[in-house]
Amino acid sequence: MPKIAFVHSNNNDVGGSDIAMWRVVCACRDAGYDTLVVISRRNLIWERYERERIAIQQVSMPRLSQSLNPFFYPMWLLELFVTTVRLMRLFSRERVDLVFANDFNELPATLAGRFLGLPRIMRLRFVFRLPTWIRRGYMILLAWAANRVLCVSEAVRLSNFNDVRCFQDRVLTLYDWHEENVSGERHDWPANPFERFGIDPSARVVLMPARMEPWKGQHVLVEAAPDILEAIPDAAILFVGDLVQGRGREKYSEELRTRVQSAGLSARVFFSGHVEEVDVLIRAASVVVSCTADPPEPFGLTVLEALWYGTPVVAPAVGGPIEIVGNPPAALLHAPGNAKELGAAVVRILGDRELADELVLRGQERAAKFTRQMLWAQFNRIIEELLSAGTNSK
Numbered sequence: 001m002p003k004i005a006f007v008h009s010n011n012n013d014v015g016g017s018d019i020a021m022w023r024v025v026c027a028c029r030d031a032g033y034d035t036l037v038v039i040s041r042r043n044l045i046w047e048r049y050e051r052e053r054i055a056i057q058q059v060s061m062p063r064l065s066q067s068l069n070p071f072f073y074p075m076w077l078l079e080l081f082v083t084t085v086r087l088m089r090l091f092s093r094e095r096v097d098l099v100f101a102n103d104f105n106e107l108p109a110t111l112a113g114r115f116l117g118l119p120r121i122m123r124l125r126f127v128f129r130l131p132t133w134i135r136r137g138y139m140i141l142l143a144w145a146a147n148r149v150l151c152v153s154e155a156v157r158l159s160n161f162n163d164v165r166c167f168q169d170r171v172l173t174l175y176d177w178h179e180e181n182v183s184g185e186r187h188d189w190p191a192n193p194f195e196r197f198g199i200d201p202s203a204r205v206v207l208m209p210a211r212m213e214p215w216k217g218q219h220v221l222v223e224a225a226p227d228i229l230e231a232i233p234d235a236a237i238l239f240v241g242d243l244v245q246g247r248g249r250e251k252y253s254e255e256l257r258t259r260v261q262s263a264g265l266s267a268r269v270f271f272s273g274h275v276e277e278v279d280v281l282i283r284a285a286s287v288v289v290s291c292t293a294d295p296p297e298p299f300g301l302t303v304l305e306a307l308w309y310g311t312p313v314v315a316p317a318v319g320g321p322i323e324i325v326g327n328p329p330a331a332l333l334h335a336p337g338n339a340k341e342l343g344a345a346v347v348r349i350l351g352d353r354e355l356a357d358e359l360v361l362r363g364q365e366r367a368a369k370f371t372r373q374m375l376w377a378q379f380n381r382i383i384e385e386l387l388s389a390g391t392n393s394k
Helices: 016-030 044-051 072-093 104-116 132-145 154-161 218-231 250-262 278-284 301-309 320-325 339-351 353-370 372-389
Strands: 003-008 034-039 055-058 098-101 120-124 148-151 171-173 204-209 235-240 269-273 287-289 313-316 332-334
Touching (some): 003 104, 016 034, 016 044, 016 301, 098 372, 120 372, 148 372, 154 171, 154 320, 204 218, 204 339, 218 235, 235 278, 250 269, 320 353
Parallel strands (some): 003 034, 003 098, 034 055, 098 120, 120 148, 148 171, 204 235, 313 332
16 A cells, blocks of 8 residues: 655644644545654654554654744754655655655655645644735745645634735645544543542533644633633533643743732633543533634634534634534634633533533534544545546656
């Protein structure tokens, strides 16, 4: 069977992009493809691949970001060249037949594949917020380097490519999926998984699972916390997710904890750090919150998974989440960054059992449209078309 190299410039933490690629790798493996994973850092997702006996290699990749340092971009270009050469050697040695690049930082992988004449897929899961001329030039380069750019939502496609006139035929929307077998009871789930964090067993938990960085919007929920906890005496709020390293983001988690402590809410607002089986917490929560502020959430994997598990959701009325929840929405929506609207939506769900039950039914119906079973055929058809074409013809 053809060999596919999956490349991801991952962080130390495990985020939605890691999980989404993991699911694609497993789907390809299950379909009989030979799989090779190439990531930048050893972390928990590395261990997961090893446990599944999926071949894995480590190659550091340059990460593009906005910087005032005049030497940043020349150094980035140098690293881009060096990494492209390294990946070309790796793909040749491993006899790779197709390259799958998991996000925009994986440009070296698509360049390496193009120079070797291999079919290439770029999975784009990021709303580019650098200056317009940089974004436009980078999107043109991505689309030139890849045979297909698969955007995880219409929000990602329109935000990044709406004003890019060339290579439009290569840019498609193909949503991330969740695994159908995550629903249903599991005998190994604890009766109350929140007790280990010191949360009262009788509490109804408002859960926000997301990496701790400003654009994810934990500060919006912290601002809304006093209103929620005053209106719902048995509510508790739990933030689940690791802090993100770099560009001063390490301070964000500490600032959130300080704000909670200063407001006198430490007995009802909790921070767990990274949790490996966050699906257990999502299913057990009373409400799952997504409050990404700026840029908008490109897709919203936790929104999708909460709908599938049967947990009511509050989500921002922008970006990928509104595509997931559909119309009429299977979640309550709030304006991004608006703590008052967010708090009011959470209180509505916790105070109205009939509304919560309606959202659960609507959400599970909606989530059924984003399963591997529903989306794999389209994804596999793209792989087969590119393998059949064989080179750079499209």
